Amino acid sequence: MTAPSLRVQPRVWIGLVIWVGYIVVVFAIQKSTGIPYDTWGDSAGNLFFGAGLSLIVATILLAITTSLLGWWGPAIHEAQRSRHTWPIFVPILVAVAAVLNLAGTDWSAYSGAFLGASLVLLLVGFTEEIVHRGLLLTALRSRFAEVWVWLLSSALFAVMHFVNVLLGAPFAGTVSQVGTAFLMGTALYILRRVTGSLIWAMVLHGVWDFSVFAAGVGTPSGVSVIANLLYLLVGIVGVAIVWVVIRGVDERTPALGSASLQ
Numbered sequence: 001m002t003a004p005s006l007r008v009q010p011r012v013w014i015g016l017v018i019w020v021g022y023i024v025v026v027f028a029i030q031k032s033t034g035i036p037y038d039t040w041g042d043s044a045g046n047l048f049f050g051a052g053l054s055l056i057v058a059t060i061l062l063a064i065t066t067s068l069l070g071w072w073g074p075a076i077h078e079a080q081r082s083r084h085t086w087p088i089f090v091p092i093l094v095a096v097a098a099v100l101n102l103a104g105t106d107w108s109a110y111s112g113a114f115l116g117a118s119l120v121l122l123l124v125g126f127t128e129e130i131v132h133r134g135l136l137l138t139a140l141r142s143r144f145a146e147v148w149v150w151l152l153s154s155a156l157f158a159v160m161h162f163v164n165v166l167l168g169a170p171f172a173g174t175v176s177q178v179g180t181a182f183l184m185g186t187a188l189y190i191l192r193r194v195t196g197s198l199i200w201a202m203v204l205h206g207v208w209d210f211s212v213f214a215a216g217v218g219t220p221s222g223v224s225v226i227a228n229l230l231y232l233l234v235g236i237v238g239v240a241i242v243w244v245v246i247r248g249v250d251e252r253t254p255a256l257g258s259a260s261l262q
Helices: 012-032 037-042 044-069 072-076 086-103 112-140 146-160 171-195 199-215 222-241
Strands: none
Touching: 012 044, 012 112, 012 146, 037 044, 044 072, 044 112, 072 112, 086 171, 086 199, 086 222, 112 146, 112 171, 112 199, 146 171, 171 199, 171 222, 199 222
């Protein structure tokens, strides 16, 4: 099924502007609240205004941007799925790790308001995925071979997390977060390539981030240690086998005026 052509021809610089713009908008809103990064989990208000508000604004702006560019098709759908489906075990095991986090969560520490504020964090699945493995990926495909598309989109996704230092996060912990974010980015890229859609990556991303936050509330559980270890090991395996879903692929962004899936 064909859909209206792209309104704006994808270019690498457009993707980079969107990436920078997203970081600036989210950082500016979060910084303006005056709520330090390491206190977001102290109350429902801190969580909503410290993180949730910026995600709501970013979601609206990104939806508008994607519509104006006419990039929904290539940002959400693959023209051709990976010929090999077995690498799907990588994101599946990430989902298992998320379930373990949720199973080990101290739900008694959650109030109704805090749970509601926490659920807003699910929006990160849309915002960070549409930016990195959606719009940025589309832009990178206008110029680079697919191996570079995976590497650059995953690397920029990881580097984005350094902004947390400016919000009050400890540097050492952020460096570790950046490393694991690259692994997560690879797992989500594999999920997009195998399923042919960014939607599943959005869902997994949102659930994973929510599970990590939830596991840190109240009394810590040993189950979370197992979940994080599984996540780390699976992420490393994902980097080792990502070439399987890249090999032989031609996902170059269609030229302006050609039809694209939407």
